[in-house]
Every structure is written in structure tokens, then in C-alpha cells.
């Protein structure tokens with residue numbers, strides 16, 4: 001058909017890159033599949049208690065361009081490791097690279113010297129060496145593993161872990177498929193870092209245009225539109241900064257396969273299929289749905305939850321969700337995973353037979369951050385008018401001056417009821433600190449907010465509030481103390497930290513062995529930060545402060561405050577960091593020492 005506003009390029013076909021022209025979407029049917037070579041061999045599935053893994057460079061071609069991945073056992077992702085709860089597993093990891101490497105077993109409870117973080121109770125694996133990991137499995141569920149050395153994780157060193165329960169699985173399914181999502185760049189991730197250091201919005205080419213401005217003004221009136229633009233301009237930020245790196249650089253993969261390659265999971269009509277979603281991306285959040293099917297979420301981060309039926313869920317970097325689907329028709333269904341910034345998608349197919357495909361939905365409209373998202377305690381656009389929820393350092397004349405002419409009658413400093421976090425104070429280390437470019441003043445505690453770009457989309461979207469562990473608080477002691485940490489950054493300098501301090505200048509966080517404490521995270525930035533504590537569980541609290549959900553990675557959206565309980569029941573030195581790989585690399589990292 002010639003009716004399309006713009007012909008898609010081959011790269012768009014292959015990579016699932018969204019068309020940049022607003023409103024132009026190409027349904028990707030079977031005819032779009034190119035005969036191009038598969039990028040890399042698919043992962044094998046390995047079972048048992050003894051495993052040999054080898055990390056080496058691997059030539060791949062994912063986008064039509066030759067590139068070099070770093071791969072485990074010659075596949076991207078590495079093999080799916082199927083373990084059994086209670087077993088002791090032995091994993092010999094051989095380094096065939098010219099530089100040090102490592103493997104970290106994400107979400108797995110184990111002794112700290114088996115955790116695989118170089119520098120902490122482990123030296124890394126030198127070139128030519130083989131390191132033997134050995135630990136006993138104390139848990140069941142869906143997890144994953146990845147390198148914890150330089151940026152190798154972004155180059156392909158990751159894979160899925162499925163730990164079968166010792167007792168019969170309470171979740172009954174006829175089939176079981178791993179759906180591992182990732183983001184691939186032909187460009188070396190170190191080059192991406194260099195560009196981000198020079199100009200943080202290098203990869204953000206979705207700047208609002210004059211046309212957007214006129215359109216917004218028609219809709220919202222010039223006064224409001226210009227006030228909004230002026231506020232963002234004063235912040236020296238862009239409301240389109242939803243992802244540091246987007247589909248112009250990344251190709252989004254399902255089990256190592258491009259959208260064009262159409263990874264396919266089989267089913268028979270009426271069967272219940274368990275899909276184990278793992279977000280192994282370096283920098284990408286995905287919004288996942290399967291048009292025509294409801295999904296019942298049964299586990300989060302490997303741990304069982306009370307079943308909740310949804311149309312869509314957002315999966316942060318490093319999170320996992322297990323869902324059940326029961327396809328009632330003898331037809332193909334698309335597993336559609338659009339990037340949070342709507343620049344592209346990963347795509348796979350659930351099908352009764354190989355070779356089928358279903359329509360691929362259009363990308364949703366690209367959401368814009370509002371000033372309210374930055375921490376007024378509500379997420380209604382009106383909440384920004386006349387309010388100053390987020391204070392931007394360097395804003396000329398302060399918030400008041402910039403908000404002149406705005407409607408102060410709508411001022412609402414109470415936020416939105418129970419979800420308002422109230423005013424927060426900030427650590428002194430943030431003051432006058434060039435590594436901190438903004439602070440939230442009144443962060444939201446809301447757990448029922450599906451998140452930017454998912455609100456009111458007509459679908460039932462999962463939120464953290466929907467997820468409740470099937471078990472009671474595993475350590476019902478009241479936390480003995482609170483540890484508050486602020487997630488901070490400066491987008492322009494592309495530096496990240498806790499409390500304005502990067503890892504290189506920080507003291508370890510010391511926990512007393514056996515204590516139960518509360519960690520409170522305040523997001524003082526405009527990006528999402530999925531925070532991962534190694535070695536210990538993060539027991540998310542509900543808005544009233546009671547135990548709700550056991551996780552290993554807790555996402556904190558912009559302008560939000562979240563708290564969880566931690567039992568310091570494993571001695572040693574543990575990594576604690578944002579799982580956005582480049583945020584971690586550029587400072588949002590701490591050592592937690594349990595002693």
C-alpha cells in the first residue's frame with residue numbers, strides 16, 4: 001500500500017524501530033520477515049547440577065551489520081539454566097576473553113564469595129582462568145545471570161535461570177517458556193557512555209518540535225503550554241527524556257531474536273502456558289502485552305504472588321514476572337513489548353504452529369513527563385499549575401518566578417491524599433553539588449500508579465500495588481532503624497549517585513548481622529531507577545508501611561519514594577546499585593557490608 005505516510009526502512013523492519021513520524025505505524029505481518037541470517041545461535045537449555053560455561057567473543061549480525069558480541073557458550077543469550085531447589089550446583093566459568101570477566105547470579109541467595117562481583121570477596125575471572133562457583137539453592141522461581149564486569153552485560157553476557165521447586169509447583173501449567181528481553185547495540189557500549197558524557201541527550205532525538213508546540217497550544221491554550229515549555233527549559237531538561245538510550249541505537253530482542261526474526265513459542269488451544277519474562281536489558285524498560293489474551297501474573301522476581309489478571313505490565317530492568325495465559329483460539333498471538341519511551345519494540349509470537357504471526361500493534365503515543373511527575377505527589381497535569389513539587393537547581397529566579405502568570409487558585413500542596421509522601425528533606429551532601437541537578441520536594445508514595453505512558457490507556461495495567469506475596473512477612477520484626485537514600489544525578493554531566501555521591505567517593509553502608517532495617521529511597525531524578533540489593537531480599541512495604549511483596553529489584557519512578565525492609569541475614573560484602581547499567585557504571589552503586 002502506498003498510503004503510508006512514510007516507507008519504513010529496512011532497519012525499521014529488522015529492528016522494530018518505531019517510525020518517528022507521529023501517528024505513522026506499520027503493522028508488521030509475516031511478509032515483513034526478511035530471509036536475513038539469524039543473529040546468533042539460540043540458547044541451549046541445560047539441566048542438572050554441574051555446568052560448564054565459557055565466555056568468549058562471538059561474531060553476530062543482528063541488524064544487517066557485522067558486530068562482535070560477548071557470549072556464554074556461543075549463544076546470545078547464554079544457555080537457560082534449569083536448576084532444582086535444594087540442589088547444590090557447581091558452575092565452572094571459563095574466561096576466553098582478553099580481559100577479566102565474571103558472572104553474577106541475580107536474585108539467588110548464596111555466600112558472598114559466590115556472588116560474582118569483582119572486588120567484593122571475589123577477584124573476578126582473569127583471561128584464561130576458570131572459576132568454580134558452588135552454592136546450594138534455597139529458593140525456586142525465575143531469575144537470571146549476567147556479567148558484573150565492565151559493560152559486558154550489554155554485549156550479551158546474560159541468560160535465564162529457572163529453579164524448579166522441590167515440592168510440586170503450586171502454579172500448574174501445560175507449557176513453560178522463558179521470554180528474555182534485552183537491548184542490543186551494534187555500537188560498543190563504551191562509545192555510548194562517551195557520547196552520553198559529552199551530551200546527555202545525544203540519544204534523545206525525539207525533541208518536541210514547533211508543530212508539537214502549536215498542537216499543544218491548541219489543546220491546552222498558549223498560556224499553559226508556554227509555561228510548561230518555560231519550566232522545562234529552565235530545568236535544562238527535556239520532557240522527552242524517558243530513556244537515556246533509545247531504539248535509534250538499540251534493537252530490542254526476545255530470547256536473542258529481533259522483531260523481524262519473530263521468536264515463537266508453541267501451544268495447543270486451551271492449554272495453560274507459563275511465560276517467564278525476564279528483563280535482561282542494559283537500559284530499557286518494556287511495556288508488555290499480548291493482544292487478545294489476559295495474563296495472570298503469578299510471580300514477581302521469582303517469588304510467588306497472589307494471582308492478578310492484567311492486560312499489560314511494565315517490566316523494569318532486572319525484574320522478572322511469571323504470567324499464565326490460556327489461548328482459547330487456534331491462532332497466533334503477538335507478544336508485544338514496546339520500550340517505555342515508545343521508540344521501538346521487541347516482539348515474539350505465541351502460536352499453535354511454527355511460521356504463523358499475528359498483527360503487531362502500533363506503538364502507543366510517546367508519553368511526555370510532566371512537572372508533576374517530578375515529585376508533587378500527584379500525577380495529574382493540573383497539579384503542576386502553580387505548584388513547585390520539583391525544585392530544579394539553577395532555575396532562574398526560583399520556582400515562583402517561573403510560574404508567574406499561572407493559575408495559583410489550583411495550587412494544591414497536599415498532593416493526592418494517601419499517595420502524597422509529604423515534604424522530604426535532603427541530605428546535606430546534595431547541596432551545592434554539581435552531581436545533583438534536581439530534587440523532589442514532595443514525592444509520591446503511590447504504588448497503584450501504572451507509570452508514565454500507561455495511565456488511562458483503556459487496558460488493565462499492573463502496578464506494584466497489585467502484587468502481594470503469597471506468604472506472610474518472612475521476618476515480622478519491626479525494622480530497628482531507617483536508612484534513607486536519595487537517588488541523584490546530573491543528566492547533562494551524565495553522572496549518577498546516591499545522595500549526590502558516586503561509588504568512588506562513598507563509604508560502605510554497614511549493616512549489623514541479624515538486624516531488620518528499613519531502606520527508604522527517594523528519587524531526585526527524572527529517570528526510573530530499578531535498585532538491586534545483592535545477597536538479601538528487599539521486602540517492599542505498602543503505602544501504610546506493612547510488608548507487601550518480596551523482591552530483589554525495586555523500581556523507583558521519578559518523583560517517587562519507596563520503602564522496603566531488609567533482613568541482614570547474610571554476612572559479607574554485597575553490591576547495591578541501580579540496574580540501569582550506565583547509571584551503575586557512572587556512580588549509582590554502593591557496597592553494603594553485613595558484619
Ligand SMILES: [Cu+2]
Pocket residue numbers: 496527528529530578579580583584588
Ligand atoms: Cu538508575
